[in-house]
């Protein structure tokens with residue numbers, strides 16, 4: 001996983017291709033509702049990019065503007081170097097996999113997949129060959145003469161993918177394509193989609209509200225909230241260093257403690273005084289110049305939970321608190337600890353079979369300064 | 376309360392419900408069906424009755440297929456039936472051509488005056504035929520239009536548009552919007568998308584709308600009687616003949632129209648099933 005990521009970065013540096021899709025200050029209003037609020041994004045060629053956000057945050061609208069089903073109220077959309085903001089959908093080199101699949105029920109599978117090629121007036125033999133190829137790509141070879149209604153949801157999903165990919169678009173748009181599948185099939189299709197994307201090398205712009213899905217599949221992702229992009233980066237960056245409270249809480253559980261910057265904004269390690277009076281160190285670059293009121297965040301799996309009698313861990317930040325709740329989850333135990341300023345902190349402790357702390361015990365929570373984020 | 380007690384309490388109610396389902400409702404249903412088909416059955420039966428005077432009697436004089444052999448023996452009657460078929464066929468086709476785009480507009484787009492269009496369609500169906508007929512007549516007179524087959528067709532189109540529009544709109548509303556988007560997405564211009572995707576998908580609705588329009592048209596009496604001038608349609612001719620006695624051919628034609636209607640209705644059901 002790590003290796004392939006590194007390779008991709010190299011490739012990008014080497015070729016430095018222009019962005020396949022660029023959004024510049026794109027706004028979309030429906031009457032008085034602002035569905036998309038000033039989005040600027042660049043998606044390089046061949047990237048698996050996700051738009052992640054809760055329902056109603058403007059993901060579908062954003063995709064619709066790139067696909068050509070909606071016209072931006074203001075701003076520019078570029079495919080490569082071409083401004084397509086006002087180009088109708090049928091003239092854009094973009095294809096979409098719809099959440100409802102939107103297969104044509106009156107055509108057989110061949111008719112569905114060949115639909116785009118026929119519009120390009122491709123020769124009959126070439127169409128037949130490309131359709132067969134596309135069906136092989138999605139692992140449904142020989143399905144040409146099947147009817148749409150005969151296929152299961154998962155198979156229809158693959159056909160929708162084949163129908164879009166067979167046109168070899170510059171960008172493939174996918175709007176929650178796995179949303180209607182059950183959990184097991186969804187996991188399987190995630191891997192499959194990723195494989196197909198690496199096979200064909202087409203830029204994928206993937207929309208989902210499922211953070212796990214976005215993290216598992218994307219090279220980079222943009223976290224959206226209320227029509228705005230809150231943060232854009234690799235899954236690792238966005239998870240480890242969320243830029244806003246929203247991102248911190250949307251991508252998994254996070255613990256946030258209010259504090260005040262004491263010293264060293266811009267230095268290697270800055271000091272923050274928490275609301276309970278404890279001093280903790282955080283990487284200085286995460287604090288903006290002149291910022292004083294901050295929230296310090298730590299992911300639950302980054303926290304160590306120790307009895308206060310034990311010696312403090314070397315080089316760690318530490319705070320104390322009382323265990324108020326414990327849940328046995330098998331793989332791990334989850335605790336809630338009341339920390340500084342009566343903030344409830346969630347801690348995951350790997351289940352190593354050690355003595356578990358009891359409710360009411362006073363414990364020490366410690367973590368490395370570089371695991372701290374600031375919002 | 377113990378479970379035994381509970382089941383004892385529940386038993387009578389249970390039995391009553393079963394009887395309602397097994398006995399009362401089916402009998403009721405059959406009575407209603409009987410009530411509605413008796414006139415039709417009578418018509419079919421008496422189309423096989425002997426009638427020495429050439430006029431229908433409701434005395435059973437013996438079985439004959441004579442009237443079926445001589446169904447077109449009365450030129451005026453035949454003529455009126457042909458007129459009715461021409462009017463029904465052309466008005467249902469014209470209404471489909473006008474009503475389908477209207478249905479698409481109503482189902483798919485928001486535009487100024489949409490509520491007004493909706494209202495007009497509803498009014499069109501709700502308005503009493505006498506009013507529609509009388510106003511159309513005064514319109515034709517004031518425009519100095521000669522009344523005949525053309526004015527009948529125009530009149531029938533005015534009320535058939537509403538039926539076609541409502542049936543087709545129901546079909547369009549039931550279609551997933553992203554199916555049209557998928558067509559555009561795959562490079563189809565709006566016209567190609569309409570031809571290759573939308574039209575085939577709403578065709579069952581259009582056919583159903585046309586069948587309904589045909590049925591509404593073929594037996595319309597009131598509106599037609601206002602705008603027909605000297606032209607006679609089948610219902611007008613039959614009405615005129617009542618005073619002197621109806622020839623048995625009327626029942627034969629009625630039976631044939633009924634059978635054609637049944638066949639078309641079955642085709643319609645089949646089409647709707649297949650596309651569902």
Ligand SMILES: Nc1ncnc2c1ncn2[C@@H]1O[C@H](COP(=O)(O)OP(=O)(O)O)[C@@H](O)[C@H]1O
Nearest residue numbers: 030033034035054055056057058059060061062
């Ligand atoms: N055609 C439309 N008319 C009016 N409001 C719309 C329309 N489409 C979307 N919206 C609104 O825009 C916002 C974003 O919607 P959408 O892009 O579908 O969000 P998402 O796909 O992230 O769930 C929502 O508040 C939604 O109600």
Ligand SMILES: [Mg+2]
Nearest residue numbers: 056059060061
């Ligand atoms: Mg959506």
